[in-house]
Amino acid sequence: MLSVILIVIAAIFFTGIIIRTKSLASGRKGPGILQPIRDVIRLFRKGVVYSETTSFVFQIAPTIYFSSVIMAMLVVPFGQSRGVLSFNGDFIFFAYVLALGKFFSIIAAMDTGSSFEGMGASREALYSMFAEPAFFILMGSLALLSGHTSFHEIFAALHIGSQISYALAALATFVLLMIAMIESSRMPIDDPKTHLELTMIHEVMILDNSGFDLGLIFTAGYLKFAIYGALIVNLFIGVIPFQYAIPSFFAIQFLMAVSIGLIESFMARFRMSHNPQFIVALTSVSLLIFFGVLLILQKFM
Amino acid sequence: MNLAIAFILVPLAGALLIPFFKVNGKGIAAFTLLFINALISGYLAVQSLQGDVISFSFPGSYVTGDIPVRIDALSGWFMLIINLVFVTGGFYGLFYMKAYKEQRNNLTLHSIIFLFQHAAIVSVCVIQNSFVFLIAWEILALASFLLIIFEHEHIATLKAGINYLIQAHFSIIFLMIGFIWVASKTGSYDFAAITAYSASIPVSASFMLFIFFFIAFAIKAGFVPFHTWLPYAHPAAPSHVSGMMSGVIIKIGIFGILRMLLVVKTDLTSVGYLILIVSLISGLYGVMLAIIQHNLKKLLAYHSIENIGIIGIGIGIGCIGIGTGNQVLSTLGFAGALLHTLNHSLFKSLLFYTAGNVYQATHTMDIEKLGGLIKKMPQTAALFLIAAIAICGIPPFNGFVSEFIIYTGLYNWLSDATLVSLLAAIFSTAGLALIGGLAMLCFTKAFGVVFLGTARCELPHSCKEVPFLQLLPMYILAGIIILIGLFPMVFIDLLSKPVGLFTGSIPLALNQSQVNAFNAIQPVSLAAWILILLIISIFTIRKFALHHRKIETGPTWGCGYVAPTSKIQYTASSFVRTYSKLFAPFLSMGKHEDEIHGVLPSEGKYHTHPYDEVEKLLIDGPLKLNKSFMSRFLFLNNGKLQFYILYGVLFILAVISLPVIYENIYSFIEFLKQL
Numbered sequence: 001m002l003s004v005i006l007i008v009i010a011a012i013f014f015t016g017i018i019i020r021t022k023s024l025a026s027g028r029k030g031p032g033i034l035q036p037i038r039d040v041i042r043l044f045r046k047g048v049v050y051s052e053t054t055s056f057v058f059q060i061a062p063t064i065y066f067s068s069v070i071m072a073m074l075v076v077p078f079g080q081s082r083g084v085l086s087f088n089g090d091f092i093f094f095a096y097v098l099a100l101g102k103f104f105s106i107i108a109a110m111d112t113g114s115s116f117e118g119m120g121a122s123r124e125a126l127y128s129m130f131a132e133p134a135f136f137i138l139m140g141s142l143a144l145l146s147g148h149t150s151f152h153e154i155f156a157a158l159h160i161g162s163q164i165s166y167a168l169a170a171l172a173t174f175v176l177l178m179i180a181m182i183e184s185s186r187m188p189i190d191d192p193k194t195h196l197e198l199t200m201i202h203e204v205m206i207l208d209n210s211g212f213d214l215g216l217i218f219t220a221g222y223l224k225f226a227i228y229g230a231l232i233v234n235l236f237i238g239v240i241p242f243q244y245a246i247p248s249f250f251a252i253q254f255l256m257a258v259s260i261g262l263i264e265s266f267m268a269r270f271r272m273s274h275n276p277q278f279i280v281a282l283t284s285v286s287l288l289i290f291f292g293v294l295l296i297l298q299k300f301m
Numbered sequence: 302m303n304l305a306i307a308f309i310l311v312p313l314a315g316a317l318l319i320p321f322f323k324v325n326g327k328g329i330a331a332f333t334l335l336f337i338n339a340l341i342s343g344y345l346a347v348q349s350l351q352g353d354v355i356s357f358s359f360p361g362s363y364v365t366g367d368i369p370v371r372i373d374a375l376s377g378w379f380m381l382i383i384n385l386v387f388v389t390g391g392f393y394g395l396f397y398m399k400a401y402k403e404q405r406n407n408l409t410l411h412s413i414i415f416l417f418q419h420a421a422i423v424s425v426c427v428i429q430n431s432f433v434f435l436i437a438w439e440i441l442a443l444a445s446f447l448l449i450i451f452e453h454e455h456i457a458t459l460k461a462g463i464n465y466l467i468q469a470h471f472s473i474i475f476l477m478i479g480f481i482w483v484a485s486k487t488g489s490y491d492f493a494a495i496t497a498y499s500a501s502i503p504v505s506a507s508f509m510l511f512i513f514f515f516i517a518f519a520i521k522a523g524f525v526p527f528h529t530w531l532p533y534a535h536p537a538a539p540s541h542v543s544g545m546m547s548g549v550i551i552k553i554g555i556f557g558i559l560r561m562l563l564v565v566k567t568d569l570t571s572v573g574y575l576i577l578i579v580s581l582i583s584g585l586y587g588v589m590l591a592i593i594q595h596n597l598k599k600l601l602a603y604h605s606i607e608n609i610g611i612i613g614i615g616i617g618i619g620c621i622g623i624g625t626g627n628q629v630l631s632t633l634g635f636a637g638a639l640l641h642t643l644n645h646s647l648f649k650s651l652l653f654y655t656a657g658n659v660y661q662a663t664h665t666m667d668i669e670k671l672g673g674l675i676k677k678m679p680q681t682a683a684l685f686l687i688a689a690i691a692i693c694g695i696p697p698f699n700g701f702v703s704e705f706i707i708y709t710g711l712y713n714w715l716s717d718a719t720l721v722s723l724l725a726a727i728f729s730t731a732g733l734a735l736i737g738g739l740a741m742l743c744f745t746k747a748f749g750v751v752f753l754g755t756a757r758c759e760l761p762h763s764c765k766e767v768p769f770l771q772l773l774p775m776y777i778l779a780g781i782i783i784l785i786g787l788f789p790m791v792f793i794d795l796l797s798k799p800v801g802l803f804t805g806s807i808p809l810a811l812n813q814s815q816v817n818a819f820n821a822i823q824p825v826s827l828a829a830w831i832l833i834l835l836i837i838s839i840f841t842i843r844k845f846a847l848h849h850r851k852i853e854t855g856p857t858w859g860c861g862y863v864a865p866t867s868k869i870q871y872t873a874s875s876f877v878r879t880y881s882k883l884f885a886p887f888l889s890m891g892k893h894e895d896e897i898h899g900v901l902p903s904e905g906k907y908h909t910h911p912y913d914e915v916e917k918l919l920i921d922g923p924l925k926l927n928k929s930f931m932s933r934f935l936f937l938n939n940g941k942l943q944f945y946i947l948y949g950v951l952f953i954l955a956v957i958s959l960p961v962i963y964e965n966i967y968s969f970i971e972f973l974k975q976l
Binding site: 044045046047048049050051052053054055056057060063064066067068070071074075085086087088089090092093095096097099100102103106107110111112113114115116117118119121122123125126128129130131132133135136137140141143144147149197207208211212213216273276283287290294299 | 672673676679686693705708709711712713715719723727733734737741742746748750755823824827832836843846851852853855856857858859860867870875877878879
């Protein structure tokens, strides 16, 4: 339960901090940190415009996308405190329930009959497919290392001791961060602020959404980021008591938001054709983690 | 035993009666008889699933020996799947075949063969005598052939049928080698003799014996590289038959492999690794090719290969679990495989029936020509959507449950100690995850292009939704799909007996390790419930929030361009273009391209036709060699009838004289040996 509250709080500020960092880095004052939330609240009050081409799929998709993210949030633990749902293999559920949301956002984009949105849908389907093995190998390695198969037990049993495990934690952070970037369509995979439909992925898929639906999609996006942030935090706070763990949660989330802001300010998006290579490279990094775990457990003897 | 005799008599009665019915009556009569037979076998199957092994023996002939029939939990499980798919498929077929009303004789044959196919496939599940098993297997192959070539006036259909017939007989050759091997050593056709014999010979020999059976059943199941008949046969058959072929016929291959695992005693660890590797390749290859298909039914056919792969992964880790004494692994592996067998037959037959509806409405299966069908056929579209989500293994439907069990098995396997098994486990996990991702790409494409957007081609017919009765069996299938997703425990309990056959647990209760392993399923169903409630409540909130707001409709955003045509939509090929470029080394993609030239552009063309790399290598290559070799003997084929009669006479003479000169040959060989 604790994790849900923390994630929601982090989600409220996260995107605001990214935008503020980017503004400051480019020498502007920028909007307030709560501006994204104000935008969403405004959207919730608005009416909607549907395309004539769309069907019921387009109307239910944002709801299902949002629900899938909420479900994913429910299984994420926080240190010693369980998620709302916690069971053996909950990380499989985590990945697949997010896939439900993706499935619907893809077909909703196809529902509009627009060439731009089809393009975004095609890219989203392809990239999320490539990201999946990396996540499963990473969780497999952590499961092997800790001897457990649920988020809560894995993270509670994980403690960083030797030098190899520091390296592994760094790599795991990298993998999770990059999966977060792919899932939330940020740099270097996707540029949320681009103005050209041809180079967008996520933004172009929701071109036709408006009002309440768009609000749901935005909220789900903010939450998704905070969820992956919480997973990264969990790598480190396994046995730390709450009075230190909660501040470090916010510290790490803040750090993550600032660094994303800085990355997006100073780095260009990858070429679209380079994205698959980059995502496949993630799978190799998680394989590296797996071999590192084998090394720690001395399986090579 | 009386029930069994009744079971055999019903299709015979059908064969005698159906020709005398009127056109509409034929289907109904066949369905009624099928239903009776399904009730009989279903009754026996349910008994066997409760733990009573029903066994009796028919007095066979001098040739076959006694024919033992044995209905254990494994047969029971498969018989229930078969009955479910046949009854829904038969009911769907009643309406699907109405379009062919004027082909009277063809329909008579189709109805009768349908009954025979059901009888043969159920018999295959229960017969324990290899000689009679082969006969039932042959009837099944021939019946399937006749059902496939219903539209035999099309040359492609006939070709697909003959392709199937030949490959089905390759399967029979391998089966015969296995059976004859045992029978020549033991003199008995009983399956018990195979068990006894395989336990008495060295492991390498019994492994070889298993390989023969495995190849035979793998051809039927469609494991790569034995899958090439499948993508031709499924699209060629009428939709209810393709649904049953994919739902049941290929599953009988899975049944055969499982049965042989019980019958042949060999080293299960190496068998497990073999099946695991073949299955991973099948799973990945199947879905990789499914993505690039333009023909909806062919796409579904390749997807069957993928799902057979997933089932195989379950069987593989189950075998390794038995071989290494890891009971949790074996339980999860076999439970996942058996549940996925049921699941796949549900959603795949549903998908084929929806494809049938689409075909009936539009008369085309080329997805590049379709689009926007969701407005004209909303119920078909919704049913396809449910099946598509289920087949991608996404919660809250049934596909997730079985894939979750297999994943749990794989992660449990990680607690094993050896390096090889760890590597196998992690690569299988990554493979399964990749299969899941690819399946999503495949079905978002299929659903998006066929049902969403706007129509890509002007269709000659006005398409409309099929009648409710035709949708009824599909709703039943969809209902079961949702039911398994929400109450998986009910079905897991049913599975305890068949799984117990493999893991050798106490017959009447789940043992401790099984209970632990299955405990994870309970929260999955809880999570599925929460997910559904969440979706409903958010949707209600949304409806409430939008109640007083302005809801408008307008054109799709086109970057300011206000006259979009349906041609600027993303097509199926463009949707998977990046993918097919990335995976080009594994795919065989034929292309015809006329680029646009000049200041005043001429007409441009771009046409792709996917082909199968494995087929090119394993079927086309040898066939070409065979053809060039055989062409040397073309001089024999001179078109004169009297020569052919001469060849016949020579052949008969040779056959007759063989026993006569046998003694001479034998003594000659003896003489050689003495030298």
